Amino acid sequence: MNKESVGIVETEYHDISNPIILDSGETLDEVTVAYETYGELNKEKSNAILICHALTGDAHAAGWHEGDKKPGWWEMVIGPGKALDSEKYFIICSNVLGGCKGTTGPSSISPKTGKEYGVDFPVITINDMVKVQKELIDSFGISQLAAVIGGSMGGMQVLEWMVSYPRMMKKAIAIATAGRSSPQQIAFNTVGRQAIFSDSKWNNGNYYDTCEIPSNGLSLARMIAHITYLSDESMDIKFGRGLQDKDEISYDFSVDFQVESYLKHQGETFVKRFDANSYLFITKAVDLFDLSANDSLIDGFKNVEAKIKIISVDTDWLYPTEQSMELVTALNANDVDVSFSEIKSNYGHDAFLLERGQLNYIFSNFLSENVVDDLMIEDIATIRENADIVEAAKLMLDKHLTHIPVVTDDCKLIGIVTSWDLSKSIATNSNHLKDIMTKKVKYCHANDSIEEIARKMRKFDISCLPVVDEEMKVLGLITTDQISNLLS
Template identity: 80%
Template sequence: MKKESVGVVQTKYYNIEEPIELESGKTLDNITVAYETYGELNREKDNAILICHALSGDAHAAGWHEGDKKPGWWEIVIGPGKALDSEKYFIICSNVLGGCKGTTGPSSINPKTGKEYGIDFPVITIKDMVNVQKKLVDAFGIDKLAAVVGGSMGGMQTLQWIVSYPEMMKKAVAIATTARSSPQQIAFNEVGRQSIVGDSNWNGGNYYGTDKIPKEGLSVARMIAHITYLSDESMYLKFGRDLQDKDEITYDLSMDFQVESYLHHQGA
């Protein structure tokens, strides 16, 4: 184990007993929140930093789980002597509401039916995610966070913390994010969504408990999303028009370019 790592960690779970009212007006009962912590909370409880993850992230931001081949997704930033120093700060990262990595979401069991929520799971907003995070922070007895930090969708959560609970933080670090989606972003999201619901295995969103999932539609949606993650200029710097494992264009429907290979890899 490298010295600068937080070491072996475990995901923990916090249960919110009271119903949570969502921005849509609907409510969710018996919410479970998956989270991890790094470092120690001091006696004054004023050294806590909340990390908000991006769309495909989870609570495992740093350290290693037993048997893992790679550490948490922000290992480069969190740990002893790093930017978010776990010897100085108590760092918290939770899987967002609606996530698929331990926190209540569509794959969770609906207590009213005894089956997975599936398509019956309510639409979740960034504000809903933040309100659930607030419940977790409260459970630690923390009155004010030293900082809230997040990138991409995590940055959106950070901005929402500023709006919803400005008195509960000293600093906010919002990275590569936005306060709202542009019309073009909304359009790309809709194309990706239609790719998923158009998959023959979508089954109206009720595919839990079957051996079929809309993986082809999800793969294409992910490819579309990754195009939006890189600017045209950065794509030229990263890939250019370089060919992938060949010396000349094949003039068929196979992959010719490195950027195509990149998208297929991300889709898979």
């Protein structure tokens, strides 16, 4: 552990009080969500980032569980000073619905039968997983996430969030993923499921009260899947045609090659950490994933509002760059603010779990943005509503101003007066500020992004916005000149 880590963490549990109505039409009662958080939620509840995990991940994304030898699975990007900085953001990661790491899944006890669900667990979708995450986010009283981020199946959840809850996030990053599962992706998952079904110990999903689990089937499913997470190049670099613990080939069916031993190891370690029935339900959810509407991703993305980053990996043949480009094209067609980055890596699909430098760089560039607070002028003149026009004109001349916020005695914004309004007063022969000021004044908040308010100013053709707090008290002003200076 070092100072860049969030340190010792614990998984927490949230019980959802209402039933979850699933896409299949079935309902799930008494759903529990396992989650972890890193950092502090700020007063405005505006700094939360939701991390969505991939197929076999869990809520433990960062830090260390007491006694563990390895940190959480995305330790490389989460922690003090990293792109997902726990000193700046409140980071939440939860285990998905259907999982086996604390959130309700097939190995949980059904409240109806008092026994493990097994294959009586309802078929779930990525949308159902996101519904459960939304319940967790609501329980914190968070009305908008600063960002939702995830890779692979986590990226599918990100895309689902963008479509199902378009106003619930400011930004979204979807990595090594697709808007709909391709036939090849479905094919690999179905072979994995068949491997489990063909293990007699699977016993139609009823193995929880026996001491035998379908380890052969599950480990075979993982070995097949794991090949798709690597690239030919990375296998060649890691193993070549190297032999495992021998100098000569053995002319039998024992393990000869390092790659055989490696895959065996991946299969064996997987069965110690994952439930076979969860594997069935989660891979099925991935297969069913399809965000297109009328067979078109352009139609599917028509309501997206967040600012989006799509990331692919150049050697990922499971979720190839072309699928990411399909997302970018569909988002662009909807005028969504979307950008794209391709990670250069020989790791293949799993690069999103390994490429520390590139991920930190892309994330921090995308997440860091200037907010109004960084730029606004704080030392500003204000004027009371009952002031006369001469007083406003003198103030403008003395302080070289073109805009003065009009405020109540306790400094709450009620209007704005501009040099143009003063010229108007001569033409209309008005003496009182309240007759000429703009009463329906547009304003912004200190934590609004510069991009957002620049758009607002362009839309309403205004050159200056008062900045107010939650009680409408004036904190400062921001002008188009400042924004132009920043951009130049």
